[in-house]
Amino acid sequence: MSTEQQRIDDAVAAAAAATTDAMNDSERYGVLYDHGLAWVNFPEGCGGLGVSTSLREYAAQQVAEAGLRTPPRGSNTIGFGMAAPTIVTYGTAEQKLILRDIYTLDTIFCQLFSEPGAGSDLAAVATRAVRNGDGFRVTGQKVWTSGAQNADMAILVARTDPSVPKHQGLSYFLLDMHAPGVEVRGLRQITGEAEFNEVFLTDVEVPEANLLGELGQGWKVANTTLNNERVAIGGGTPREGGMIGVVAGAWRANPEYRDPLLHDELVRLWVEVEVARMMGERLSQKLAAGQPGPEGSGAKLSFARNNHELTGLELQMTGVDGLRYDTYAMRRPSEYSMIGRIPGYRYLRAKGNSIEGGTSEIIRNIISERVLGLPGEHRVDKDVAFKDLPK
Amino acid sequence: MSTEQQRIDDAVAAAAAATTDAMNDSERYGVLYDHGLAWVNFPEGCGGLGVSTSLREYAAQQVAEAGLRTPPRGSNTIGFGMAAPTIVTYGTAEQKLILRDIYTLDTIFCQLFSEPGAGSDLAAVATRAVRNGDGFRVTGQKVWTSGAQNADMAILVARTDPSVPKHQGLSYFLLDMHAPGVEVRGLRQITGEAEFNEVFLTDVEVPEANLLGELGQGWKVANTTLNNERVAIGGGTPREGGMIGVVAGAWRANPEYRDPLLHDELVRLWVEVEVARMMGERLSQKLAAGQPGPEGSGAKLSFARNNHELTGLELQMTGVDGLRYDTYAMRRPSEYSMIGRIPGYRYLRAKGNSIEGGTSEIIRNIISERVLGLPGEHRVDKDVAFKDLPK
């Protein structure tokens, strides 16, 4: 056993001793945070022990074996997956205090990045943050914000200087979603529901203390966030995990769906998902062994394509049943699930898999440039002041 | 009957009267030429009657009905398809005299356009034509020249001025293939045979009189030629014409090839070929009615893809037979045929269908820019002197 493992074991023992049956969830999670077991690879004092990232799984096992409850990531996806890693990297001591509230679920985060005119091209954000005394006044429109209706805080990218080229005039902020001037509206999707929101910001006051990273460094900070978003759909997925399990299960359970003409396509997709799983498994083993590979970028591509094809096939194989829908009512779920709905919903929702979190076109650019070393696209917007670009 | 049709009928009657049983082929074809029946839409004196292009088919019918033999186009493909239309457009009176020899098959043409460094990018030709007294001295290497070993003349694109941007420094020549300094070598292909040639030009003297079009206008002249090459694979193709007939025929004739797992793929390809045929049919009817459509550019794309897939399927469905080859000996056929060889040859040869005469990538550029009106690719070579471009 390594020294680092020993430190984890000690922390787990101490946390277990400090936890009492009378504690509520927030208090329990707080104990874990205070003992450095929230994110063990984070520095001490930030919910971590400063140990190697590869020990995260080990720590999770020990915590679980000690019977200590951990917060469900899904309740604060943006907080855990994007805000926390960015704050720990760029935050001031004061800003880092919020890490505890993220972990205890007392502060739920959402993300204010994309705009109607800045989708794949995030650096084109037009939302303005104008100096206003000690702070900034923010005005603009954001879109594709999931969970905004339930969020306490947001990570925000806004333009602080339109007179310089677009990547240089951005800054990164923490924004109070309860502040005056923040308006959240559900954005209805093709499935009928509004999983995402539009967020309108009108003269929202943001104090200087909420600037994360330096003024004008927003692009660099945002990329830390995005790299954390696009982490590999890693190993550990069981065979037939995900959509293939749903479709193969329907085939098995319903002899009337077994159209022999669709059989080869179903098996082919089963193989596609399985080889993607095998690649994910190899990647995760390499990562665990400290040998990161380039495979991660590919996982999102095959995930999206396989989901497109599987849901299309499912709709086809279920015949008239596939043409029934459950509800197009505009609901506002805090997250989506492909399970428990009908094939038509899955078909429509899966279309978003190749768009959200980086379109498949952007992912292909990334693979070809960062993994394969091919030249970048011709850019006409790199050296021109943002205000002078055609919109 | 229109006046133009009447003129065709009169010419046919006169030609028939002037043709005697004792004449050899060259003399017979000469009679047709002299009566304006070689290319009826060409001007009088150039083998034509100056009538509408849409009357070509009518004229061909009348000539055939009169029992007059016409030269097989395949014996002088480049002469008929590329040299003649270019010469009639840009040629001097003296140059136009060669049209008769093209038609009578007394002068066989080949094409010296592509180079090792100038494939899709034809304007990058590096072969130099340097002023030398009254004429030019030509040096360079050409490639992908079919029929060079049997050719008397060539149409040639060469660079006369490397100090201007690349599209501006080209000129177009007629070159005597029997001149000193012309060396033809078979270029072996993946099928084993050498259907094409490399042609090495070393200080070949070309008289001033052989410059076609103006000095420096070679790009414009060459495009006339290429537009004639990329004419639509038009209508009139019978159902199951081409490769689909070969593969479907093999399926019907050999029960042992009928792998049920490949059946849907075969029928799908049958449909693909049939819809391409229907589109060609519509195009040809529109052309005949004087309503040219944009469909022509697509025909080459589907032709190539369908041939790729059909030949791949054929090799698969023929099992062990598909793995037998007839001969990889380096032969030098003057043209190729997909019929009469084995599936393996067809599979390999079909790979060229998406490369020769404009790669499928170039065709997609053409469709997206000329048909769909999308912007051209970013060009770095338009305004730089040819000699200063990176090679």
Add this chain to the structure above:
Amino acid sequence: MTDIDLLPREHEEDLRASVRRLFEAESSAEFVAGLYDDPTADTSKLDRAWAQELGLAALLVPEELGGAGASASEAAVVSEEIGRAVAPVRFLSSAVLATTLAVHLKAQSLLAGLTAGERFAAIAFPATAARIDSGIEIAVEGGSATVSGTVPGVIDGVGADDYLVVAGEGVDTVVVRVSAEHVQAEPFLGFDQSRQLADLSFTHAPAEVLGHGLDAAAAVRAAEILGRTVLAAEQAGLAQRAFDLTLEYVKGRRQFGRTIGSFQAVKHRLADLWLEVSQAGAAAIFAARTAAASEAGEELPDEAELCSLVAGSYASTAAVHAAEEAVQLHGGNGMTWEYPLHLYLKRAKADEQILGHSRRQRQQLAPLIDLPTA
């Protein structure tokens, strides 16, 4: 195979223009999207407009029976426009499928109402079936019959005035008519709400026999051929419109300081898609003109059937592909309710299943082109 004239015809282009005007006025994207929120919304005004005012209900009825005496060619033009507007109309179910059946069976009383556009009919068969066959039993006694059983997912199965039920095949084919009051129709929320489906139940429903035996089988076959042909035209029209919307979008939408239509990967995908959509259009018109020639006795029904299967199997996947690419190339906007793309996606994917998916249609095609499975 005779020579099929594929050129546009002036009277058809006039027809196209008037249908397009109607849908622009009465079947906007907002109108169609509204049907998803209120499935019971009344579309009868729209149905009256095309059926009576434009007289399209009479399109396929011969002149001697009081109709317009037009052909599959004109019906295809109308259907292309329907696809272009994803219009929620009973054209395919009533004016094409049921009317063709009625014409071939010389069911004059039924036809009178249909021709006038005052009554609408639906054929009781599951929308995804490759053959028009109710799958339920019809007990015949002389000129009348009773029908019992359930048929799921019937196209325009709610709100019809007359229901045609087909059972059996070959010499055993029977076609009957049941009037609406004897049918229990349960409409359901559809994946594609621009074509309403319903589950039908018949309980000893009294029925009038319209035809039986080989004549009836021939009539059913004619309806199948025309149905597939007209549906292929709808799919081709839908595909073309989804493509056009996308082409327009990529020319205007800027990212990274350039229009996204200037990116070569987008250009090449659109070039391939253009080819596919164009081929679907050519196949659809080829099938329509061939069906017209066949109905006029100038071409064999086998050839019309072949062409309907070629066009049907090809256009159905082309429409889905065009709609899917449209959503993808519109990026996040393509995923919104606000943009009309979702209407195209839903209709295209549902249409793909109707009258048999493309693999099934290719199985039907195979014997016609002498490509046996084994």
Add this chain to the structure above:
Amino acid sequence: MTDIDLLPREHEEDLRASVRRLFEAESSAEFVAGLYDDPTADTSKLDRAWAQELGLAALLVPEELGGAGASASEAAVVSEEIGRAVAPVRFLSSAVLATTLAVHLKAQSLLAGLTAGERFAAIAFPATAARIDSGIEIAVEGGSATVSGTVPGVIDGVGADDYLVVAGEGVDTVVVRVSAEHVQAEPFLGFDQSRQLADLSFTHAPAEVLGHGLDAAAAVRAAEILGRTVLAAEQAGLAQRAFDLTLEYVKGRRQFGRTIGSFQAVKHRLADLWLEVSQAGAAAIFAARTAAASEAGEELPDEAELCSLVAGSYASTAAVHAAEEAVQLHGGNGMTWEYPLHLYLKRAKADEQILGHSRRQRQQLAPLIDLPTA
């Protein structure tokens, strides 16, 4: 399913390096291309080199039988390198298929020659068959037998010292050995001349019975699993090499004043291809490690069979796709004899047929993953 370790292992990377060195020296692209012009060219020096000098003939033979006691994992490394070099070697036929059969049947006298790399064996079955089955009859009488019939397209069917013939299935399975002098082998010019095929004829050929019944059936199945697994590794290696050559080419080749690798349509195709090739590589190593675990008794044969079919069906089409894209993206150069791409294209397309094409392999996979056809 146990956890399968997928990380590179040091001894395997050493093995890879030595095999690569051998092929670089003895199996250059020129050497392989030369086999198309002279099909009778002697490749025995190359076969001696890997079999004897590198000792790879003994790779899959257990230590207690005098072999190296290595596993499918090491064999896959060798095979990846074979694919990378499109090397014309008898590794799959003799060192994998025949040797696995011999090991499982404990055919010690046969194995002695194979292990030493002094004798080579071939199994008489048509290269494109999904099962190892000669399709001819074996008349057994006690420990000896006679074989009669013809078997077309046998892998490495000419020049072997021993021929193994399998007939029957289940309890009726028989495996016999026929020595070369009793076999008439007619090699033929192959579409892919880097793997020589031959038609075999047996005329009352005397044979030694190596095994029969369920034990023999299990041995045949083990050979099939290992054969598919090792072939998948070859296909993955070939695909990777074709991809690498193409990536290098598009980075250097200029047209329109830019490298062709700077065109987005080319970039996106290569990104997709990279994913496919990477997945093929992952599936191949997964199958190899699983087969090794199965042979070691740590995993069920069913799981090894499943993984071999996943890798086999996927890698075979990935290799063809990679080779086809390589030819296309090399433009005219890809069509020449001078560039090595054609060697990859031919091997990949031939490999795709060997041991059953991917659709057939998926049919074999379906029952193992409980996806019945109907």
